[in-house]
């Protein structure tokens with residue numbers, strides 16, 4: 001593989017992802033959702049919950065929460081809502097849809113990891129840079145592909161199969177369970193090149209993605225917020241900290257004030273982009289923005305902790321705070 005093809009591949013993804021976001025944006029109609037939210041809020045039987053630590057007021061009607069736009073696909077018929085042959089047809093189409101979605105994700109995942117592995121092996125980029133690029137990009141790229149899956153309740157299980165088997169792969173490679181295996185996944189995500197290193201940060205990262213997919217999926221803003229804090233927040237902290245981080249926090253030898261500022265800016269701005277993409281949070285509400293900023297600052301502080309692993313501490317904090325402030 002030549003330097004040109006590595007650069008070509010990188011350019012393709014660099015252009016494809018923003019283009020996907022723009023396309024997606026054009027058909028998630030946020031203003032319409034806002035009108036619907038107001039309509040529902042003014043209907044009899046709807047009650048407003050009191051503010052909770054400045055969290056956006058949640059308007060509930062029975063069990064339905066209307067500050068968020070529940071289904072990513074808008075109103076969409078689910079096979080489980082239909083009886084008889086029509087239901088079976090819709091369900092089998094959804095099954096094929098999810099299978100195709102999974103195949104596309106698997107192929108892109110292999111290509112993406114292969115590209116960066118090659119960049120490392122050809123010494124175009126250092127192992128540090130490759131590891132950080134993989135850390136920042138893979139989970140967000142996976143989230144960007146979630147719209148490929150159907151509205152069927154089992155779609156999240158299909159999607160979770162990719163990170164689940166990637167975790168198995170990293171575990172097997174990290175433990176070197178298969179002698180003379182050619183799988184380089186563990187070495188390409190370890191800083192020192194030792195496969196066992198992949199059993200910590202990288203494996204925690206993938207397990208977090210499996211759980212996020214199964215528990216929150218695209219219905220909940222928690223997924224996008226959690227992934228942005230873990231990937232862009234932590235990633236920007238290192239990039240900005242290494243470049244501008246001369247003033248360190250007084251208790252730390254490595255973590256800098258500039259790094260933490262990079263965390264907040266990276267996590268907050270990427271959360272806005274991803275929440276816009278999924279359209280499941282009302283970003284026209286200034287309180288929502290304050291809550292997002294609060295979550296980003298809290299996660300940047302957690303990132304400074306000398307205990308535990310950032311790939312656990314940060315997503316757990318982000319999930320707890322966003323579930324509390326925005327709901328599941």
Ligand SMILES: Nc1ccn([C@@H]2O[C@H](COP(=O)(O)OP(=O)(O)OP(=O)(O)O)[C@@H](O)[C@H]2O)c(=O)n1
Pocket residue numbers: 201234237238239240241242245254255256257258259260263303304310
């Ligand atoms: N708040 C922060 C965080 C990171 N950094 C910079 O980024 C480097 C790596 O930080 P970090 O990602 O926390 O290091 P590790 O935990 O060792 O790496 P990883 O998260 O990739 O496992 C630090 O040495 C420091 O130069 C910083 O300046 N300020």
Ligand SMILES: C/C(=C\CO)CCC[C@H](C)CCC[C@H](C)CCCC(C)C
Pocket residue numbers: 105108109112131132134135137138139141142145162163166170185189201202205206209311
């Ligand atoms: C280096 C990493 C963390 C260290 O802090 C991240 C390791 C990432 C894994 C090797 C790969 C994860 C795969 C994804 C969950 C699925 C990606 C799909 C996509 C289409 C690229």
